[in-house]
Amino acid sequence: MSEQKALQPDQKQEEHPSPPQVPPQQQDQQVKVTKQETNASEELQEMYRRLEKTRSVLHTAGDIEVGQTPHEILDETRTYKLFHYQQMVSKTAKTPILVVYALINKSYVLDLQPDKSWVRSLLSQGFDVYLLDWKAPTSADKYVSFDDYVNSDIDDCVDIVLKKNKVDKLTLHGYCMGASMSAMYTTLHQEKVRNLAVIAPVVDTEKDTTVIGNLAKNMDVGKMLDIIGNLPSEQLYACYSALKPFKQGVNKYFNLVQNIDNEQFVGNFLRIEKWLYDTPPIAGETFRQWIADIYQRNLLVKNELKLGDQIIDLTKITVPLLNIVADEDHLVSPQCSAPLNDMVSSIDRRLMRFHTGHVGLIASLYSQNNVLPKVGQWLKARSQ
Numbered sequence: 001m002s003e004q005k006a007l008q009p010d011q012k013q014e015e016h017p018s019p020p021q022v023p024p025q026q027q028d029q030q031v032k033v034t035k036q037e038t039n040a041s042e043e044l045q046e047m048y049r050r051l052e053k054t055r056s057v058l059h060t061a062g063d064i065e066v067g068q069t070p071h072e073i074l075d076e077t078r079t080y081k082l083f084h085y086q087q088m089v090s091k092t093a094k095t096p097i098l099v100v101y102a103l104i105n106k107s108y109v110l111d112l113q114p115d116k117s118w119v120r121s122l123l124s125q126g127f128d129v130y131l132l133d134w135k136a137p138t139s140a141d142k143y144v145s146f147d148d149y150v151n152s153d154i155d156d157c158v159d160i161v162l163k164k165n166k167v168d169k170l171t172l173h174g175y176c177m178g179a180s181m182s183a184m185y186t187t188l189h190q191e192k193v194r195n196l197a198v199i200a201p202v203v204d205t206e207k208d209t210t211v212i213g214n215l216a217k218n219m220d221v222g223k224m225l226d227i228i229g230n231l232p233s234e235q236l237y238a239c240y241s242a243l244k245p246f247k248q249g250v251n252k253y254f255n256l257v258q259n260i261d262n263e264q265f266v267g268n269f270l271r272i273e274k275w276l277y278d279t280p281p282i283a284g285e286t287f288r289q290w291i292a293d294i295y296q297r298n299l300l301v302k303n304e305l306k307l308g309d310q311i312i313d314l315t316k317i318t319v320p321l322l323n324i325v326a327d328e329d330h331l332v333s334p335q336c337s338a339p340l341n342d343m344v345s346s347i348d349r350r351l352m353r354f355h356t357g358h359v360g361l362i363a364s365l366y367s368q369n370n371v372l373p374k375v376g377q378w379l380k381a382r383s384q
Contacts, residue, residue: 053260054253057270064270067108069120074130075160079144082157083131084164085123092126095194095383096170098161099131100154100185102177103286106278107133110175112271112363121368125376127383130161132178136280142229144283146290147307150184158185158192169194171379175362176200176332177290180300183340184307187316195382197322197375200332200358201340203314204301205294208336210329216295225284233279272359301339314340320348320382324375326361327353350378 070086099119101107110118110131122129132154137144161170172193174182179201186196205213225231252269259265282290289305299305305312323341325334334353341351352374356366 047257050257050260054257057256057260057266058273060270064267064274066113066271066274067111068114069111069117069123071131074164075157077153077156079135079137079141079149080153080157081133081135082160083133085119085129085131087128088120088123089126091128093128093380093383095167096128096130096161096165097122097173097197097379098157098170099129100172100174100178100182101132101134102175102179103134103149103282104177104279105275106280107131109275109359109363112275113267116268116363116365116368118362118367118372121372122376122379125372125380127376127379128165130157132157134280137230137283139229142225142284145285145307146181146184147310149286150181150307151188151310154181154185155189158189162192168192171195171197171383173197174199174201176358177202179337180294183314183317184300184305184312186319187312187314188307188310190317190319193319195320195322195379196317197324197379198337198340199324199361200326200329201323201337202294202300202332203343204336204339205296205298206301207339208295208333210331210333210336212331213295213333213336216291219291219296221288221291221296225288228284230284231282231287233281272363301343303343314343315345317344318346321346321350322375322378323349323351324361324371325351325353326356326358328356329358329361331358348382352378 071083072086073081074084075082099107099110101110111120114120119129119131158170158172162168169192172182172186172195174180174197176199179198180203182196182198183201183203186193202208205217256266256269259269293299293305297304300312300314303311303313303315321341321344323337325332325337327334329337338351338353341349352371354361354366354371356364356371360366361371
């Protein structure tokens, strides 16, 4: 028989105790913590989505279309292609324009996209536009020099354009290194040039305070080229990355992730990114001249630079000169470009300065709205 006592009728079975009451303030805190955890989880999921989309988008960067303005290849050699752009409006300027691009990166930055195209803007203003698009040099081109580019290639293209238009002079329109080469050409072949219009020319390198300028002035270019021949594209891109390491290496990709759902932002980003990475090598001897003779010895502004057996004397230039520079240029200091106006003997000379950077000067909405209308007006007045 169980020794447990049976419950008496008047005894009540003990009920389960009620959970302790949580004060309202503590309840609100718990709800707040739960919401924060939920929000954090959603933010992590959203960040992961953005990162995955960014990764996918960057894999297609090389496929994005650039240089879409219709054109024909008027001439092609092993060193260049000569583009002639299709007229967009009736031609109102009699003097054709030959654009001389740099030997660095690719010329499509001048026709990056329809609403930011330097070439398209000139066409819309009634100019007949040609562009010298350089091909990448091979190992066989190690000894190709500025003499070859200026006195052979540029001169051949000038003759083709003059012949096609049945005129005896054109406007030579150079960008960056192409601007310096255009100035060199004009000193030697001025009889074929009506106007010289240059964008960010490298002229007085003693006044160039950019990272690129400082690197160039302290480079053992002879030893480097003895080892590698032509300057490889990877070396050139490494130099660019050193200009603004945070902006080029981290910040730009952070901005892309933040704006990955903005199609216009992504399109603009990918086109510039494609151009930055699309860097051809530079012929060894040309690079040696560019660094040793122009940056280190500053021979161009001293009128002592030699192409072959010819001296480049900037004081011989007498044609109308337009010099376009950017106040925030981190590749070519405006102080390096501006002295060209003091060196030439032209009576008609103009320096235009704009509050933008090296690429913004030619491939931005700012350029379309502020730079090109003024450039076009100057050119048109001297192209009849």
